[in-house]
Amino acid sequence: MLFPHEKLRPSQQDFIDNVATAVKTGKDTIIHAPTGMGKTAAALAPALTDALENDKTIFFLTSRHTQHEIAIKTLQDIKERHGKQFQAVDIIGKKWMCLQPGVKRLLSGEFTEFCRTMREDGKCDYYNNLKKGEKLTTHGKLAIEQLRQQSPTSNQKIIDTSKEHKICPYYMSMELAKKAKVVIGDYYYVFHPRIREQFFARSNNELEDAIIIVDEAHNLPNRIKDLSSSRLTNIMVKRALQEAKKQKLVEVENHLVHLLGVLEQHRRAVTSRGEQEVHVTKESFMEQVNATRKYEGLVEELLDIGDKVREEQQVSYIGAVGGFLEAWTGDDEGFTRILSLRKGLREEVITLSYRCLDPSLIAKPIIDQAHSMILMSGTLTPTGMYRSVLGFSEATEVEYPSPFPDKNRLNLIIPQTSTKYTSRSEEQYQNIASVLGRTVAQIPGNVAVYFPSYYLLEQVNNHFQTLTKKTVFAEQREMNTQEKQEFLDAFRKYKDSGAVLLGVITGNFGEGIDLPGDELQGVVIVGLPLQKPDLETEALIKYYDEKFGKGWDYGYLFPAFNKALQSAGRCIRSETDRGVIVFLDERYAWPNYKRCFPKDWQITISLVYEKLMGKFFKET
Numbered sequence: 227m228l229f230p231h232e233k234l235r236p237s238q239q240d241f242i243d244n245v246a247t248a249v250k251t252g253k254d255t256i257i258h259a260p261t262g263m264g265k266t267a268a269a270l271a272p273a274l275t276d277a278l279e280n281d282k283t284i285f286f287l288t289s290r291h292t293q294h295e296i297a298i299k300t301l302q303d304i305k306e307r308h309g310k311q312f313q314a315v316d317i318i319g320k321k322w323m324c325l326q327p328g329v330k331r332l333l334s335g336e337f338t339e340f341c342r343t344m345r346e347d348g349k350c351d352y353y354n355n356l357k358k359g360e361k362l363t364t365h366g367k368l369a370i371e372q373l374r375q376q377s378p379t380s381n382q383k384i385i386d387t388s389k390e391h392k393i394c395p396y397y398m399s400m401e402l403a404k405k406a407k408v409v410i411g412d413y414y415y416v417f418h419p420r421i422r423e424q425f426f427a428r429s430n431n432e433l434e435d436a437i438i439i440v441d442e443a444h445n446l447p448n449r450i451k452d453l454s455s456s457r458l459t460n461i462m463v464k465r466a467l468q469e470a471k472k473q474k475l476v477e478v479e480n481h482l483v484h485l486l487g488v489l490e491q492h493r494r495a496v497t498s499r500g501e502q503e504v505h506v507t508k509e510s511f512m513e514q515v516n517a518t519r520k521y522e523g524l525v526e527e528l529l530d531i532g533d534k535v536r537e538e539q540q541v542s543y544i545g546a547v548g549g550f551l552e553a554w555t556g557d558d559e560g561f562t563r564i565l566s567l568r569k570g571l572r573e574e575v576i577t578l579s580y581r582c583l584d585p586s587l588i589a590k591p592i593i594d595q596a597h598s599m600i601l602m603s604g605t606l607t608p609t610g611m612y613r614s615v616l617g618f619s620e621a622t623e624v625e626y627p628s629p630f631p632d633k634n635r636l637n638l639i640i641p642q643t644s645t646k647y648t649s650r651s652e653e654q655y656q657n658i659a660s661v662l663g664r665t666v667a668q669i670p671g672n673v674a675v676y677f678p679s680y681y682l683l684e685q686v687n688n689h690f691q692t693l694t695k696k697t698v699f700a701e702q703r704e705m706n707t708q709e710k711q712e713f714l715d716a717f718r719k720y721k722d723s724g725a726v727l728l729g730v731i732t733g734n735f736g737e738g739i740d741l742p743g744d745e746l747q748g749v750v751i752v753g754l755p756l757q758k759p760d761l762e763t764e765a766l767i768k769y770y771d772e773k774f775g776k777g778w779d780y781g782y783l784f785p786a787f788n789k790a791l792q793s794a795g796r797c798i799r800s801e802t803d804r805g806v807i808v809f810l811d812e813r814y815a816w817p818n819y820k821r822c823f824p825k826d827w828q829i830t831i832s833l834v835y836e837k838l839m840g841k842f843f844k845e846t
Contacts (some may be wrong), residue, residue, distance in 0.1 A: 227242065227270060227271055227275055227303075227517050228271050228274050228275045228278075228304045228307075228308050228310060229242070229245075229265055229267065229341055229814045230267050230271065230300050230303035230304045230307055231264075231267060231303070231307075232273075232392075233716065235262070235263065235264050235629055236629045237259075237263060237626050237629060238263060238264055238267075238268050238425060238713025239269040239397060240624075240626075241257065241259060241263060241265070241269075241624075241626065242268050242271060242272050243272075243635070244257065244270065244622065244624055245257075245269050245272045245273060245600055246275070246276070246396070247622075248598050248600060248622065249272060249273050249276040249277075249282070249437050249523040249597070249598045249600075249671065250276060252597050252598055252624070253598060253620070253621070253622065254593060254598060254599040254600070254618055254620070254621040255600050255601070255603075255622040255623075255627075256443075256601045256602075256606065256612055256613055256618070256621050256623050256624070257600065257601065257603075257606065257609075257624045257626070258601040258602075258605070258606040258607050258609055258624065258625040258626065258824075258826070259602055259604060259606075259624075259626045260603070260604045260626065260627070260628040260629070260795070261628075261795055261798070261799055262628065262629040262630055262798075262799070262800065262801060263602050263603050263626060263629055264734075265441070266293070266296050266297055266343065266441070266604070267300050267303075268601055269286075269304060269439050269547060269602060270286065270297065270300050270304070270408070271304065271381065272456070273365070273437050273439060273600070274301075274304065274312070274407065274408065276437070277407050277408075277437060278310070280405060281435065282407075282435050282436070282437050282597055283406065283407060283408075283409065283431055283435055283436055283437070284304065284407060284408045284409070284438075285409050285411065285415070285416055285437070285438045285439070286409070286410045286411075286439045286441065287411060287412065287413050287415070287438065287439065287440045287441065288410070288412070288413075288414060288440075288441035289412055289413060289442065289445060289449070290441075290738050290741075292738070293315055293442070294318075294381065294410055295440050297316075297408075297410045297441075298314070298316055298378050298379070298380050298383040298410065299731065300429065301314050301378040301408060302378055302804070303441055305378070309469070312377075312407040312408070313374060313377045313378075313402065313405045313406040313407055313408075314377055314378035314379075314406055314407065314408040314409070314410065314526075315377070315378075315379075315384075315398075315399055315402040315406045315409055315410070316378070316379065316380050316384070316405050316410040316411075317381060317399045317403070317409065317410065317411040317412075317415065318411070318412065319382045319412060319414075320336075320337070320338075320341065320396045321334065322380065323384070323385055323388075323394075323395040323396040324337070324341070324394075324395075324396065324400070325352050325385075325388065325389060325395065326344070326350065326352070328540065332540055333541075333546070334554060334564070335545075335546060335549055336536075336540065336541045336542065336545075336546065337540075339533065339536045339542065339545060340536055340540045340541070343533070343536045343537050346686070347537065350394065351392070352388070352392060352393055352394040352450075352759075353393075353394045353397060355392050355393045355394075355464060356369075356393040356394050356397055356398060356401075357392070357397065360689045362401065365391060365393065365547055365616075366391075366393055366398070366401075366722075368391075369387060369388070369390075369391040369393055369398060370398060370401050370402060372387060373387055373398070373402060374402065374405070377402070377406075378405060378408070380398075381395075381458045381570065384398060384399055384402070386692075394401070395709040400425075400428040403425075403430075403431070404429050404430045408430075409431075409481045409592065410431070412446075413440070413446060413449050413450070413453075414436060414453055416436075416592060417446075417450050417453060417588055417589065417590065417592065418428070418453045420676035422592075425553070433592065433595040433596050433597075434595060434596070434664045435597055436596045436597055437539075437596075437597055437598045437600070438592075438596050438598070438600070439600045439602070440598045440599070440600065440601045440602070441602060441603070441604045442603050443601035443602055443606055443612065444603045444605045444606050444612075444788055444792070445583070445603075446586040446589075446601070446612075446616065447612070447615050447616060448585075448785075450582070450585035450588050450616075451581070451582040451583070451584075451585050452582075452587055452621055453588070454552050454553070454582035454585075454587070455579060455580060455581045455582050455589055455728070456538070456549070456553035456579065457550065457576055457577055457578065457579040457580070458489075458547065458550040458551075458577070458578045458579075459576060459578075460486060460489050460493075460573075460576040461570070461575060462543055462546055462547060462550075462576065463482055463486045463489065463543075463547060463788050464486065464489075464541040465481045466482055466487070466543035466546070466547045467479060467483065467534065468543075469543050469544050470482055470544060471822045473531075473535065474555050475531065475544075478527070478531060478544065480518065481518055481519050481524055482544075482547070484515075484517065484518045485515060485547070487838065488511070488515060488766045489516045489565075489576045489578060490563045490576070491514070492504070492506065492576070492578070493565075493567060493574070493576050494788060496565065496567060497567070502566060502567050503565065503566035503567065503624050503760060503761050504564070504565050504761070505546060505562065505563060505564055505565075505761060506563045506564065506565050506578065507563065507764075508554065508555070508558060508563060511554065511563075511578070512554070512555075515551070521551070521555075524551065525548055525551045525552045525555075525744075526548075526749040527548075528544050528545065528547055528551065529545060529548040529549065529552065531544050531545065531548075532544050532545015532546070532548055532549075533545065550578075550580075553580055555595065556580065559584075560583050560586075560587045560760060560769070561580060561581060561584075562581050562582060562761070562766075563578075563579070563580055563581070563584055564578075564579050564581060564761050564762060565577070565578045565579075566579070566760075567603065567760075577695075581762055582824070583762075583765060583766050583769045584615075584769065584773075585615060585616055585617075586615060586616055586617030587617075589616045589617050590616070590617030590618075590619075593616065593617060593618055593619075594619065599618075599621075601711070603655040604792075604795055605788045605791045605792050605795070606787070607625060607822075607824055608784065609623035609624070610623065610627060610778050611776075611779070611784055612714060612738070613658075614774055614776075614780070615770070615780060618764070623815075625824075625825065627824075627825075627826035628760070628798075628824075629801065630798055630800075630801050630803070631801070633812050634798065634801075634802075634803060634804045634805075635797070635798050635804070635805060635806075636805075636806045636807070636838065636839065636842045637806075637807050637809075637827055637828060637830065638807070638808045638809065638829075638830055638831075638832060638835055639776050639809045639814045639815050639820075639829060639830070639831045639832075639840065640661060640665070640808060640809070640833065640835050641811075641812040641814070641831060641833070642657070642661055642810070642812065642833060643657050643661060643810060643811060643812065644753070644811050644812050645658075645678060645682060645752065645754065645756060645811060646754025652685075654771075655682075655685045655686050655688070655689060656689050658686050658692035658752060658810065659686050659687075659688075659689035659693055660689075660693065661810060662675060662690050662693070662694075662750060662752070663690060663693030663694050664835075665748075665750055665808055665834055665835065665836075665839070666694050666696060666726055666748075666750075667694070667695075667836075668806075668835075668836050668839035668840055668843070669724070669747050669748035669843070670724060670747060670807060670843055671721055671724045671744055671745075671746070671747035671748075672717065672718075672720055672721050672724055672725050672727070672728050672741070672744075672745060672746050672747060672748075673696070673724070673725075673727070673746070673747065673748040673749070673750065674726075674727040674729060674735070674741070674746055674748070674749045674750070674793075674796055674797075675686075675726060675727065675728050675729070675749075675750040675752060676729050676730065676731045676736055676749070676750070676751050676752065676790075676793040677728070677730055677731065677752045677753065678730070678731055678752070678753045678755040678756070678757070678837035679730060679755075679757070680701075680730055680733070681729050681779075682752065682753065683700065683729075683730060683769055684700075686752065687728055689702055690728075694726060696720075696723075696724050696725050696726050697720055697723075697725040697726070698725070698726050698727065698728060699713060699716065699717050699725060699727045699728065699730060700727040700728040701713070701727070701730060701733055701734055705786060707796030710734050710735075713734075713735075714735070714739065714741075718741070718745050721744050721745050721746075722744075729788050729793075731751070731755045731793045732755065732789060732791060736789065736792060736796075737789075737793065738794045738795040739796060740796075740799055741796060741799070742797075742799040742803060743799075743800070743802070743803060744799050746796060746805065747795055747804070747805045747843075748797065748805050748806040748807070749794055749796055749797040749804070749805070749806075749807050749808070749809070749810040750795065750807075750810055751790050751793060751794055751807075751808065751809050751810065751811075752810045752811070753810070753811045754782060754786060754787070754790060754811055754814070754819070755785070755786045755789050756782070756786050757786075759782065763781065763782060766781035766782075767781035767782055767783070783819075783822065784822065787819070787822040791823075791824070794807045794809075799841055806839055806842060806843075808835070815831045
């Protein structure tokens with residue numbers, strides 16, 4: 227077994243055995259394994275052993291940059307420890323690997339068309355330096371051989387080497403993938419139908435020979451649904467209209483003006499009812515569009531014009547409108563169609579969307595065809611829900627307890643406040659702030675407090691910041707990568723005196739950050755992240771009720787609860803960490819919600835929380 231380390235962690239051998247059995251027999255497994263299990267090493271070691279023996283290819287899928295790095299480091303350790311020679315390639319999105327100036331601002335669909343046009347017209351020097359027709363250039367061969375000698379290498383190393391040789395990083399990655407035993411990439415390389423088809427063709431891979439490991443797999447259902455959804459806004463149509471005027475396409479202008487009128491007609495109908503969203507049928511929208519031009523002919527014309535416009539510039543909004551109209555003709559089963567309104571910076575935004583409800587429509591054919599599928603995450607409970615919603619016919623389900631000592635963590639429910647819509651008031655916000663102030667005072671170091679929304683964060687913070695002596699760091703609604711890193715770095719510096727990070731469960735710091743050791747000694751989850759069900763959520767609940775008889779749980783409660791658990795997991799990151807996790811909402815003590823906690827969690831429900839926390843930290 228190609229395990230990268232000298233010693234095994236608790237339960238790691240059983241994890242390895244489960245993965246080894248799955249890949250050997252061509253079966254699937256779904257593994258809930260909390261932080262500290264060493265999931266990456268425990269999954270890659272048996273999978274790589276089998277892949278080398280039986281000529282399979284591992285696809286290690288993750289959306290987190292830190293997990294890319296961990297996977298590469300694990301493979302490097304395996305290579306050094308066991309002296310095994312194998313190729314591995316680390317790939318991020320094509321747009322983010324592209325060396326052409328200005329492409330980062332493009333939407334994914336726009337970039338795809340821009341890249342295709344540049345290559346087909348012979349205008350991309352980076353691609354031309356790598357390949358002439360179907361053959362590699364001498365320069366390209368040298369660069370690829372250089373990286374193969376250094377494999378496994380990170381995507382940043384691939385990009386840097388490509389800059390040095392002035393060749394395309396993405397297509398060089400495709401060449402590297404042809405001989406790779408491990409491909410590290412985002413979910414869409416396997417679960418986006420068009421991208422998978424192109425990627426597997428270019429890298430000479432087959433699904434039947436693929437061992438697919440999905441990391442942070444609790445995100446997979448929503449990622450698949452997002453990849454399978456399309457949307458059109460009045461802003462997009464107006465930009466397409468400007469494009470048509472610039473190109474002097476009078477007939478297209480008329481069609482787009484009519485399309486804008488259709489959206490405006492729906493907006494008035496929604497507004498007259500005092501609502502923000504409404505269901506729209508496929509047929510009714512197509513009939514409205516048909517009033518000036520046959521629908522299929524309009525789609526074909528807009529897509530064709532979009533291709534021609536991209537020969538002159540990177541973006542074509544005309545092509546983007548055509549792409550949505552084409553997607554709109556898709557199936558109704560497992561999808562919903564909604565028109566919604568929201569405030570924009572300059573005007574109201576009208577959004578017509580074709581939204582996927584059922585990720586199994588995409589996932590099941592891949593699961594059935596792949597040699598083996600391994601899903602793993604620290605919040606993959608209940609495993610049966612993920613088996614059902616993703617479309618597994620059969621899968622081994624395993625739930626491991628936390629490998630860390632129970633005495634190192636105090637799990638508290640304080641049933642004193644609530645963020646229910648019916649309970650929200652200025653008085654309730656004051657109560658929440660008061661409990662927070664007393665809670666934070668009992669925790670000697672840094673504390674992270676997570677809210678269901680920015681609105682609640684702001685309302686509670688109006689009172690909380692005057693009730694604590696600790697420095698308060700409040701997350702802002704829009705933060706770029708640099709701002710997020712600077713925010714976290716500043717917060718870390720207060721580990722001795724103690725500061726409070728106020729964040730949002732679904733925001734920038736609710737998942738994917740590590741604050742180990744004394745960088746974080748407490749987490750407070752304020753309320754349940756149960757947003758008021760919108761039309762999409764209502765449609766999802768109805769759909770899962772009809773399909774599984776568990777619409778409320780699968781479509782609403784469990785996904786929201788797991789988001790709270792993800793944020794709670796920021797606290798204990800190693801076997802030596804100690805900390806308090808507080809759930810501040812009376813509903814956490816109700817049986818219907820309390821059942822959602824992991825089975826191995828020891829939870830105390832108490833109103834004398836100050837005494838319990840004081841005792842816990844005295845025992846440190």
